[in-house]
Amino acid sequence: xxxxxxxxxxxxxxxxxxxxxxxxxxxxxxxxxxxxxxxxxxxxxxxxxxxxxxxxxxxxxxxxxxxxxxxxxxxxxxxxxxxxxxxxxxxxxxxxxxxxxxxxxxxxxxxxxxxxxxxxxxxxxxxxxxxxxxxxxxxxxxxxxxxxxxxxxxxxxxxxxxxxxxxxxxxxxxxxxxxxxxxxxxxxxxxxxxxxxxxxxxxxxxxxxxxxxxxxxxxxxxxxxxxxxxxxxxxxxxxxxxxxxxxxxxxxxxxxxxxxxxxxxxxxxxxxxxxxxxxxxxxxxxxxxxxxxxxxxxxxxxxxxxxxxxxxxxxxxxxxxxxxxxxxxxxxxxxxxxxxxxxxxxxxxx
Numbered sequence: 001x002x003x004x005x006x007x008x009x010x011x012x013x014x015x016x017x018x019x020x021x022x023x024x025x026x027x028x029x030x031x032x033x034x035x036x037x038x039x040x041x042x043x044x045x046x047x048x049x050x051x052x053x054x055x056x057x058x059x060x061x062x063x064x065x066x067x068x069x070x071x072x073x074x075x076x077x078x079x080x081x082x083x084x085x086x087x088x089x090x091x092x093x094x095x096x097x098x099x100x101x102x103x104x105x106x107x108x109x110x111x112x113x114x115x116x117x118x119x120x121x122x123x124x125x126x127x128x129x130x131x132x133x134x135x136x137x138x139x140x141x142x143x144x145x146x147x148x149x150x151x152x153x154x155x156x157x158x159x160x161x162x163x164x165x166x167x168x169x170x171x172x173x174x175x176x177x178x179x180x181x182x183x184x185x186x187x188x189x190x191x192x193x194x195x196x197x198x199x200x201x202x203x204x205x206x207x208x209x210x211x212x213x214x215x216x217x218x219x220x221x222x223x224x225x226x227x228x229x230x231x232x233x234x235x236x237x238x239x240x241x242x243x244x245x246x247x248x249x250x251x252x253x254x255x256x257x258x259x260x261x262x263x264x265x266x267x268x269x270x271x272x273x274x275x276x277x278x279x280x281x282x283x284x285x286x287x288x289x290x291x292x293x294x295x296x297x298x299x300x301x302x303x304x305x306x307x308x309x310x311x312x313x314x315x316x317x318x319x320x321x322x323x324x325x326x327x328x329x330x331x332x333x334x335x336x337x338x339x340x341x342x343x344x345x346x347x348x349x350x
Contacts, residue, residue: 021062026071026338028055032127033078033331040324044288049127050078051085055108059094061340067094073108073130088131101138112136112149115169116182117265118287118297119230119250120205123330125285129153134164143173161198161282162189173213178226181208188283201275201283204233207250222256232272246270259306263299289321296320310335 030053039046057071068091075086092105103112109132113121138147147169154163167184183206190198211226227249234244248269255262272290275283289295301315310333317328 021060024059024061024067024069024338024340026055026057026059026336026340028057028337029053029333029335030055030130031331031333033329034123034127035329037327037329038319040326041289041321043291043321049124051080051127052076052078053130055130057090059340065095065097067096068092069094069107075128075130086128090131098141099139101136101141103136104134106131106133107136108132109151113167115171115180117207119207119265119267119290120182120184121285122287144171146170156189156192158191158193161191163187163282176212176214177210178213179208179210181206183207186283186285188279199239200237201279202233202235202237203283205286206231209250209252211252219258220256221258222254222261224252224254226250226252228252230267230269234272234274236275244272244274246272259303261299261301261303263297263301265297267295269293289319292321294321305333309337 032052033048033050035048035050036044036046038044053073053075055071055073057069059067059069061067070091071089073088073090074084075088076083077085088106090106090108092103092107094107095102109130110126112132132149132151134150134152136147136149138145140146149165149167151165151167152163153165154161156162163186165184165186167182169180169182171178171180183204185202185204188201188203190200207228207230209226209228211224211228214223215221228251230246230248230250232244232246234246236242246269248267251264251266253264267290271293273284273286273288276288276291287295287297289297296319298318299315300317301313303311304314305312312333313331315330315332317330319326319328
């Protein structure tokens with residue numbers, strides 16, 4: 001073999017090696033039991049939500065940062081006579097480095113928007129709408145990050161309205177001190193062709209806070225206190241007196257010691273979701289108790305299992321609204337087996 005041919009073979013080998021591909025897989029299971037004893041409330045309904053998600057996915061990774069994944073989320077509602085109650089397919093491209101995370105397509109919601117509280121997405125969203133469809137881009141992670149995202153969740157047809165979220169959030173830590181924000185705008189549009197009896201609606205929400213977060217290596221994982229402002233903008237176009245801009249203060253005090261935790265959140269300000277009786281969950285995905293001018297939420301939890309592969313939590317939640325105390329019992333379990341590491345994301349709300 002000539003020197004020239006040897007050089008060509010060596011060059012091709014180096015090129016193929018530089019585009020080496022890696023097969024990746026993940027099998028996730030998510031069980032939830034959420035019993036809400038809200039019969040005394042006029043703002044939301046009393047119900048029990050329970051079921052299990054099974055989410056297998058497989059992917060191909062190349063050049064250390066690029067990946068393509070396909071998979072499905074299968075939901076079995078406890079007590080249902082159906083074999084499978086809901087199937088969500090997902091497929092997405094991912095670019096992941098220590099500084100940048102980018103996804104495009106349809107991908108799991110919880111691992112992307114874990115820093116958003118139930119003031120933005122009530123718990124049932126994660127239970128029954130686990131897939132996000134659109135684009136997510138983030139720079140940084142953990143102590144300093146900023147992200148932008150789009151979730152297109154309603155395809156416009158003759159009977160279905162066009163709906164989508166556009167959001168942004170960020171976090172910056174300075175020693176024990178931090179500042180963060182979460183925000184989104186929800187656009188609830190018309191059908192196609194346009195129906196003149198329908199009105200386009202917008203629902204925007206933003207939370208900016210400042211706080212202190214302390215932890216040590218002696219069992220105190222979290223001691224967090226934060227004050228913030230929760231601002232909103234709600235509009236139904238084409239109607240008189242169609243705009244509402246609620247504003248309120250939010251206080252948070254979270255403590256986690258070893259396996260036990262207590263998260264307290266207080267909202268004092270203007271009532272929200274003024275169009276809830278008309279549009280309900282079609283326009284609002286946030287906590288219905290915010291329809292009251294004041295609201296206190298306290299979550300006492302025990303980490304039953306806490307390993308890299310399995311996280312199980314038992315919680316007793318207390319809600320004070322409309323001058324009434326209401327209760328909620330929650331048990332969740334997440335298990336994941338894979339041959340790759342999920343992108344790390346700070347969780348400010350637990």
